[in-house]
Amino acid sequence: MTELRVPLTWRPSRLAGRLATVGTLAAAAGLILGRPELIVVAVPSLAVLAAGRRARPGELTITAGTPGDRYLEGDAVDVDVTIDPGPARGGVRAELALPATAWDGSGAVATAGRRRAAGRWSVRPTRWGRRSLGPVRLTAWGPSRLDVATREVILGRIDVHPPVAWARHLPLPPRLVQRVGLHAGRTAGAGVEFAGVRPYEPGDAVRRVHWPATARRGRLHLTRHAVERAADAVVVIDATTEVAGTLDLSVRGAAGVAQTYLAAGDRVGVVALGGIVRWLPPGTGARQLHRVVETVLDVRVDDSYVAPDLARLPRRALPPGALVVAFSPILDPGVAEIFRDLRERGHPTVVVDVLRSDPDPPPGTRAGPEAVRLWRLERGALRHELAAIGITVVPWGPDDDAIGLLDRISVRLNPQLAGGVR
């Protein structure tokens, strides 16, 4: 629970303004024109103004809390609010005015007199990121409602994570790490995935006899199982350029890919390329998921003249043989160089092109459409160049909120899977 003490600065309320207007105008007109009737009209209003108690400086206390501080996009966030009016003895009104670009829903709580105001607001975040619970517009009235104070406060902050992704086939690097995992390796071992049969040799366990093969071949054969290994994956986010929401897509994709690999027991790391190169070494488990998501939520486009450089990364941020899934609009030549560098270091590299639209040609220019065509050809050439050195370039699909993206990458890396993936 967060407790905020909000100092109040008083000014005349609307009621006081209206009473003063009526009373002053009528009394002044009565005095100037010598008409007692107008003075009599002004008397009740002026008497209320004179008899009303003035507000004293002080502060009200607002207590708010949410059940958690991490939510997924679209989750309901219940905010419990209690307001102790303090010197605001004429009443308090609090209105949650969340920005409609990132939130759905609103809330208000009001009280009059000296009572406490309490309520529960239910809102939904519609976009990932670190989101403020607010502003909350507070309006407090003095003891006789002749004074009013208004303030805006922020109740706290929550982390909104992108939605969870899923995939039927995870793209895997050719070399799995020497750690027990869920992926069938290429060598035989103590797994459960069927990897073939082989003749019996003295010392083999009899319970692994493959009876159909034994019956067909007339001598004992054993079942071979594939070893089960884990994979290393590093998600790279290109934060050097932001065009038409590409960074938003990159973060969504990166979070989704990381969640999927972590759910399969693999190690996942993050590298964010920008003026400041941020990195998170690969790790496993639910804690790593939170670390990954918090790292990607911190990614911003930095204005910097320093080109991103992998030489600044420690070795453990990019383990040898790790699969690299990069999200980039591929607009910065320096970033394309980094992808080449990654491939030359031996990392199987997949680049997800998050630029979904062509630039609009400048209106009124004849050369504009030609320039766009040239730009498109240059990008095509760059993609072919990357593909020629073994980098798989996958465009971000129209409905790809990371759902289906990994399946498409798997098909590109292993076309035999195409029959099972729509």
Added chain:
Amino acid sequence: MNPLLAGAIAAVPGAGVVVVAGAHVPADARLWVWVAACGVAVAVHPALRWASSVALVAALIAVILRAGVSGLPLLAAAGIGILMLVYLIALDLAELVERIDGSTARLTLGWAEALAVPVAAGLGAGALALVVAAAPVSPSLPLALAGPVAVVSLAVIAMRSRPAR
């Protein structure tokens, strides 16, 4: 509660002001009564309430001036003053409840608690003006002033001597 509905309910005492003023105005000053009625009508909209108060009091001044040398009876003037106060207070209540979806009973109770003393003072001042108006004395400016000054002074003294809660 819908803001327009709350404003319409709050405008009822304002309509009473117009009716009382209209009953005492000469025939050639009916136009100002209509101005006052329009002033009350626009108060239905939340953004026009202060303008409504100004229009209403300006129209009242015009009506009283056009009422002739004999002027508006003090009894009617005191009634208008009390109705005007009720109207302004009702507008405040409308602003309180117009954005609340649930029950307004608790809010209204708290609001009444906050405004009880000042409104009682205002109504008391209006009642005193009524008493003065009913007294068999000729209305004069000093007499009209004496009542309010006495009421305001008593109210201020009462407020200062009231212990803080």
